[in-house]
Amino acid sequence: MRFLTKMKNDRPYIIAGPCSLESEEQILKCAEGISKLGIEVLRAGIWKPRTHPGSFEGIGDAGVLMLKEAAMKYGLKCATEVANPKHIESALKGGIDILWIGARTTGNPFMVSEIASALSGTDIPVMVKNPLNPDIELWCGAIERLTRSGLSNITALHRGFYSYTDGIYRNPPMWHIPVELRRRFPKMRIICDPSHICGDRRLVEEIAQQAITFGFDGLMVECHPDPERALSDAGQQVTPQMLGEILSHLKIPVSTDKEKDFDRMAEELRSTIDSLDETLIDILARRMDAVRSIGSLKRKMGLPVLQPQRWNNVLESALVHAKEHSLDTSFIEKIFTLIHEESMKNQVRQS
Ligand code: PEP
Numbered sequence: 001m002r003f004l005t006k007m008k009n010d011r012p013y014i015i016a017g018p019c020s021l022e023s024e025e026q027i028l029k030c031a032e033g034i035s036k037l038g039i040e041v042l043r044a045g046i047w048k049p050r051t052h053p054g055s056f057e058g059i060g061d062a063g064v065l066m067l068k069e070a071a072m073k074y075g076l077k078c079a080t081e082v083a084n085p086k087h088i089e090s091a092l093k094g095g096i097d098i099l100w101i102g103a104r105t106t107g108n109p110f111m112v113s114e115i116a117s118a119l120s121g122t123d124i125p126v127m128v129k130n131p132l133n134p135d136i137e138l139w140c141g142a143i144e145r146l147t148r149s150g151l152s153n154i155t156a157l158h159r160g161f162y163s164y165t166d167g168i169y170r171n172p173p174m175w176h177i178p179v180e181l182r183r184r185f186p187k188m189r190i191i192c193d194p195s196h197i198c199g200d201r202r203l204v205e206e207i208a209q210q211a212i213t214f215g216f217d218g219l220m221v222e223c224h225p226d227p228e229r230a231l232s233d234a235g236q237q238v239t240p241q242m243l244g245e246i247l248s249h250l251k252i253p254v255s256t257d258k259e260k261d262f263d264r265m266a267e268e269l270r271s272t273i274d275s276l277d278e279t280l281i282d283i284l285a286r287r288m289d290a291v292r293s294i295g296s297l298k299r300k301m302g303l304p305v306l307q308p309q310r311w312n313n314v315l316e317s318a319l320v321h322a323k324e325h326s327l328d329t330s331f332i333e334k335i336f337t338l339i340h341e342e343s344m345k346n347q348v349r350q351s
């Protein structure tokens with residue numbers, strides 16, 4: 001897998017631009033603003049997926065030329081969202097440099113397949129947003145469909161996930177999901193879109209910082225010359241000036257060289273942890289063998305599987321032991337509850 005472009009001086013890779021391209025004037029102002037910040041890629045939605053018909057659905061095909069011309073005027077690359085083969089044809093004809101697949105599309109394998117076939121033979125850089133729902137398999141599946149079509153320049157784009165509970169974020173980040181994606185595709189670039197996570201420009205800086213602290217490779221931030229009057233996502237876009245401030249506050253962790261030094265120093269500790277993890281599994285297996293033997297005994301003597309007094313004693317002595325080792329007792333309680341559940345399951349299966 002190749003990277004989109006090389007990062008200069010280990011800086012995060014930044015993409016910025018309006019949620020939607022609205023007019024020539026708007027995109028030119030935006031391109032000028034972000035180019036002054038040293039940003040290299042201009043984003044803009046041309047075909048917008050909207051919940052209700054009648055909302056602004058993007059400027060359509062005419063926007064391709066406007067986006068390309070604004071980017072070229074300021075020496076930028078440009079990126080837009082494509083959701084079907086018609087969008088792809090129009091974007092490729094117009095010389096759009098980078099494409100992205102939106103969250104609503106990633107969740108639909110039929111659409112991803114059509115997109116993958118339409119892109120086959122091009123090897124244009126493609127960014128794949130996570131699906132709306134917190135389902136890592138759909139995200140991976142979309143990436144795999146594109147790589148199987150011969151595309152090698154793929155970036156994952158994390159934009160948060162739909163949640164049933166109300167919180168401060170429009171789409172809570174659920175960091176464990178992109179972290180697991182990185183484990184599965186360690187060489188693939190992952191970029192964070194704090195704008196769609198936050199839904200509120202006041203929160204963008206904090207999420208951008210968290211992403212960079214997690215080791216994401218870059219950010220895609222929605223940026224509009226007059227955000228309050230934007231035709232879509234008005235609450236979450238920042239002005240180029242605000243973006244400049246956000247970027248100047250970013251604390252970027254360890255350079256690649258420092259990371260290599262760290263890896264070397266951590267190697268010994270990591271092998272200790274690996275071997276302790278193996279021991280943990282061996283011990284769990286031995287514990288389960290003993291549990292099964294007691295299970296046979298209970299069955300032979302006609303006794304019930306669950307013996308509450310015994311379970312209380314097990315838990316209590318585990319918590320006393322945990323305290324002696326300064327381990328968090330609620331953490332140990334969770335682990336022992338899981339172990340006990342699994343043990344009961346094993347004994348019930350036997351009887
Ligand atoms: C966008 O980037 O403007 C967009 C529509 O994002 P998402 O697909 O993440 O909702």
Ligand code: MN
Binds near residue numbers: 019020222232233
């Ligand atoms: Mn948007």
